[in-house]
Amino acid sequence: MELDPILLARLQFAFTVSFHIIFPTFTIGVAAYLATLEVLWGWTGAERYKRLAAFWTKIFAVSFAMGVVSGIVLSYQFGTNWSRFSATVGNVVGPLIGYEVFTAFFLEATFLSVLLFGGDRVPRWLHVFSGVAVAVGTALSAFWILSANSWMQTPVGYTMQSGVAYPADWFAIVFNPSFPYRLAHMLNASLLTGGFVVLAVGARYLLANRHVEESHTMLRMAILLTAVLAPLQLIIGDQHGLNTLAHQPTKVAAMEAHWDGSRPGDFEIFAWPDEKTESNLFSISIPHGSSLVLTHEWNGLFPGLKDVAPQDRPPVKNVFFGFRIMLAIGFYMIAAALFGALLWWRGRLFETRWYLKIIANTWWVGFVAVIAGWVVTESGRQPWIVQGVMRTADAISPVPAGSILTTLILFVLVYLTVFSFGAYFISRLITRGMVAAEHPEKTPRLATGHPTFES
Amino acid sequence: MDVATLLPLIWAVLIGVAVVFYVILDGFDLGIGMLFPFAKDDAERDRMLSAIAPFWDGNETWLVLGGGGLLVAFPRAYAIIMPAFYLPVMVMLLALVFRGVTFEFRAMAQRKPFWNVVFAAGSTIAGFCQGLILGGLVQGIDIADGAFVGGPFDWATPFGLVCGLGVVAGYGLLGATWLMMKTGGDMARRAATKAKVLLLAVLVFMAAVSIFTPLEFPRISERWFVLPNLYYLSPVPILTALVAFAAWRFIAAQREVAPFLAAVALFLLGYLGLVISTFPYIVPPDLTIWDAAASPSSQTFMLIGTLVLLPFVLGYTALTYWLFRGKVGESAAYH
Numbered sequence: 001m002e003l004d005p006i007l008l009a010r011l012q013f014a015f016t017v018s019f020h021i022i023f024p025t026f027t028i029g030v031a032a033y034l035a036t037l038e039v040l041w042g043w044t045g046a047e048r049y050k051r052l053a054a055f056w057t058k059i060f061a062v063s064f065a066m067g068v069v070s071g072i073v074l075s076y077q078f079g080t081n082w083s084r085f086s087a088t089v090g091n092v093v094g095p096l097i098g099y100e101v102f103t104a105f106f107l108e109a110t111f112l113s114v115l116l117f118g119g120d121r122v123p124r125w126l127h128v129f130s131g132v133a134v135a136v137g138t139a140l141s142a143f144w145i146l147s148a149n150s151w152m153q154t155p156v157g158y159t160m161q162s163g164v165a166y167p168a169d170w171f172a173i174v175f176n177p178s179f180p181y182r183l184a185h186m187l188n189a190s191l192l193t194g195g196f197v198v199l200a201v202g203a204r205y206l207l208a209n210r211h212v213e214e215s216h217t218m219l220r221m222a223i224l225l226t227a228v229l230a231p232l233q234l235i236i237g238d239q240h241g242l243n244t245l246a247h248q249p250t251k252v253a254a255m256e257a258h259w260d261g262s263r264p265g266d267f268e269i270f271a272w273p274d275e276k277t278e279s280n281l282f283s284i285s286i287p288h289g290s291s292l293v294l295t296h297e298w299n300g301l302f303p304g305l306k307d308v309a310p311q312d313r314p315p316v317k318n319v320f321f322g323f324r325i326m327l328a329i330g331f332y333m334i335a336a337a338l339f340g341a342l343l344w345w346r347g348r349l350f351e352t353r354w355y356l357k358i359i360a361n362t363w364w365v366g367f368v369a370v371i372a373g374w375v376v377t378e379s380g381r382q383p384w385i386v387q388g389v390m391r392t393a394d395a396i397s398p399v400p401a402g403s404i405l406t407t408l409i410l411f412v413l414v415y416l417t418v419f420s421f422g423a424y425f426i427s428r429l430i431t432r433g434m435v436a437a438e439h440p441e442k443t444p445r446l447a448t449g450h451p452t453f454e455s
Numbered sequence: 456m457d458v459a460t461l462l463p464l465i466w467a468v469l470i471g472v473a474v475v476f477y478v479i480l481d482g483f484d485l486g487i488g489m490l491f492p493f494a495k496d497d498a499e500r501d502r503m504l505s506a507i508a509p510f511w512d513g514n515e516t517w518l519v520l521g522g523g524g525l526l527v528a529f530p531r532a533y534a535i536i537m538p539a540f541y542l543p544v545m546v547m548l549l550a551l552v553f554r555g556v557t558f559e560f561r562a563m564a565q566r567k568p569f570w571n572v573v574f575a576a577g578s579t580i581a582g583f584c585q586g587l588i589l590g591g592l593v594q595g596i597d598i599a600d601g602a603f604v605g606g607p608f609d610w611a612t613p614f615g616l617v618c619g620l621g622v623v624a625g626y627g628l629l630g631a632t633w634l635m636m637k638t639g640g641d642m643a644r645r646a647a648t649k650a651k652v653l654l655l656a657v658l659v660f661m662a663a664v665s666i667f668t669p670l671e672f673p674r675i676s677e678r679w680f681v682l683p684n685l686y687y688l689s690p691v692p693i694l695t696a697l698v699a700f701a702a703w704r705f706i707a708a709q710r711e712v713a714p715f716l717a718a719v720a721l722f723l724l725g726y727l728g729l730v731i732s733t734f735p736y737i738v739p740p741d742l743t744i745w746d747a748a749a750s751p752s753s754q755t756f757m758l759i760g761t762l763v764l765l766p767f768v769l770g771y772t773a774l775t776y777w778l779f780r781g782k783v784g785e786s787a788a789y790h
Binding site for chain 2: 061062065066068069070071072073075076078079080083084086087090091092093094095097098099100101102103105106107108109110111112113114116117118121122166167168170397398399400402403406407410411414415418421422425428429
């Protein structure tokens with residue numbers, strides 16, 4: 001069988017980037033949480049903030065390390081796997097990545113060291129400052145890499161000369177049309193992801209009657225955050241969708257599995273989009289639903305998949321199902337956060353055990369939603385690597401398929417190993433709890449199932 | 456000199472400096488990983504890790520800056536070098552993944568021997584791959600129409616092997632002399648013993664490369680052995696010999712800081728030698744820094760950012776090394 005280097009390179013990149021995105025998503029959210037805790041500690045001097053900050057710093061450190069090492073891989077894959085992409089649009093995309101390294105990576109590395117190893121060597125203000133600096137670093141990193149990604153979705157501010165992109169207007173490039181929406185959507189998603197993990201950990205401790213004071217703090221802070229941001233995400237997402245409709249209508253058509261642009265779009269609650277017959281099988285839909293959301297009119301029209309040739313369409317199923325998974329989780333988040341806020345208002349948040357049990361088990365929802373969302377936007381851009389400028393198939397490196405397959409297998413093996421250990425260690429940190437975060441050697445083992453080291 | 460001539464030159468210097476920072480900084484922490492199997496016990500390994508734990512992440516960021524800088528300033532070189540060294544680059548990255556997570560994982564693990572092996576293997580393989588890439592670059596890359604046209608194993612030559620081993624020995628030397636500086640007592644003495652062996656190995660590899668490259672590559676012998684270059688360049692090997700001698704004396708005398716500085720000087724001289732051999736080619740033997748340069752607009756845009764941000768980056772780096780100065784005590788456990 002002839003191996004297809006394009007497919008292999010895409011699989012490899014999809015795998016490494018999906019693995020990577022888990023960690024920055026989480027660390028952006030947790031860094032913001034840590035910064036808040038550090039500031040509250042610096043301000044009030046309350047010990048529970050310090051204990052919480054120390055605990056979450058350990059979890060942050062493990063995730064951050066995995067984010068760093070998997071991110072370095074990506075910065076080289078642009079060259080190893082997508083060298084023609086780099087040669088063609090490097091003039092434009094390169095500096096955006098360069099700015100990320102300069103503004104974010106060194107900042108993060110330095111002040112994370114202060115947080116982890118500073119201890120008594122540094123004054124309290126520097127500790128607090130470091131927490132804020134790390135959070136700023138993670139957000140700056142998101143700023144630049146999302147600018148680069150958004151430019152690939154909505155390229156502007158450049159000219160093509162003999163097949164190579166040259167920058168014409170840097171402001172237009174950095175603040176390209178989809179960038180503000182994508183940045184807001186992703187930063188908010190990171191905060192929500194972190195928020196639901198904090199919610200879950202707080203609920204888990206409370207259910208086990210451990211770290212009660214800290215659990216209350218975690219639950220209150222996370223409910224406050226998610227009750228505001230989860231509904232906000234729906235609005236940002238809607239605006240992002242309208243922006244996509246203006247610039248990448250085919251992506252939206254795939255999200256809605258909308259084939260015929262001459263008819264109003266129904267919202268498919270479930271369907272099996274069939275690319276051969278160009279129709280949806282097993283469809284359960286809300287008539288005119290998509291038209292209402294996208295055009296705000298009952299009979300509003302928007303482009304369908306059939307408006308472009310089959311070879312210019314994205315893989316519809318990825319985009320369609322990715323969108324539905326993201327949307328379902330988004331609605332779950334809104335419901336969980338608002339219901340939590342209602343319980344809090346009624347004064348029953350800490351006693352409603354069935355609710356705590358649910359949120360203790362949905363720490364993962366943000367991660368799944370983020371990956372699903374990235375599948376929507378990245379698959380939805382296909383067959384282009386840079387929308388309308390360069391096709392993915394033309395971007396690949398002159399590397400034999402065997403090399404790509406070999407390293408793909410290695411990546412899968414290495415990442416799954418590292419991921420398993422990382423997940424195991426993080427879950428053990430959570431099981432051990434907060435005293436453990438500061439004095440691991442003094443922690444009794446939890447093997448007995450009787451966590452008794454509350455202090 | 457016009458802008459289109461000057462900018463690539465400035466960027467070549469900047470990337471050259473970033474590579475120097477990377478090689479020296481990550482060099483000593485990779486080197487300590489290579490010395491892991493030769494440590495006395497796990498307590499000593501704990502101290503070795505403590506001596507580098509606050510620094511490794513920042514050190515490795517220079518690698519991203521080197522790769523990212525190449526993409527920014529010389530996208531055509533980046534687009535040739537990365538596919539040409541596809542396998543060594545990928546294996547290096549995977550090795551760095553393993554060793555990077557060890558810092559966190561080993562501290563939490565009950566089975567330390569497993570992570571000791573992972574850390575040592577990851578560090579050694581990463582350094583070795585970097586040497587292979589260096590060797591492959593000096594040998595030259597087959598290109599046509601601005602793209603790589605060679606095979607996937609072009610870098611696998613005896614010369615590449617020598618460079619790989621040379622980099623491993625060099626990083627080991629940096630690591631051993633770093634330990635002489637950051638620890639004391641018996642541990643520093645044991646590090647000195649290793650540093651001596653590694654210094655001899657480094658000198659052998661440097662001599663091998665210095666003899667082999669002019670013989671094999673006429674472009675390199677023309678650079679060094681033509682008058683009047685011979686006069687200008689002769690201080691390089693002479694200085695190298697003097698520094699090597701000084702390094703030996705410093706190590707033998709158990710000095711604290713001087714051995715590390717001498718090892719750094721040795722690296723700088725070796726690097727200077729390679730730059731002299733290859734400049735102005737960024738992808739020998741065909742592509743110069745001017746052929747591979749990004750558009751002047753891109754180089755200028757990034758240069759402005761660099762001029763503003765580089766002082767901050769250097770400041771952060773200095774801050775970290777200043778905050779975590781001093782020796783690592785015997786009881787120092789990783790955070």
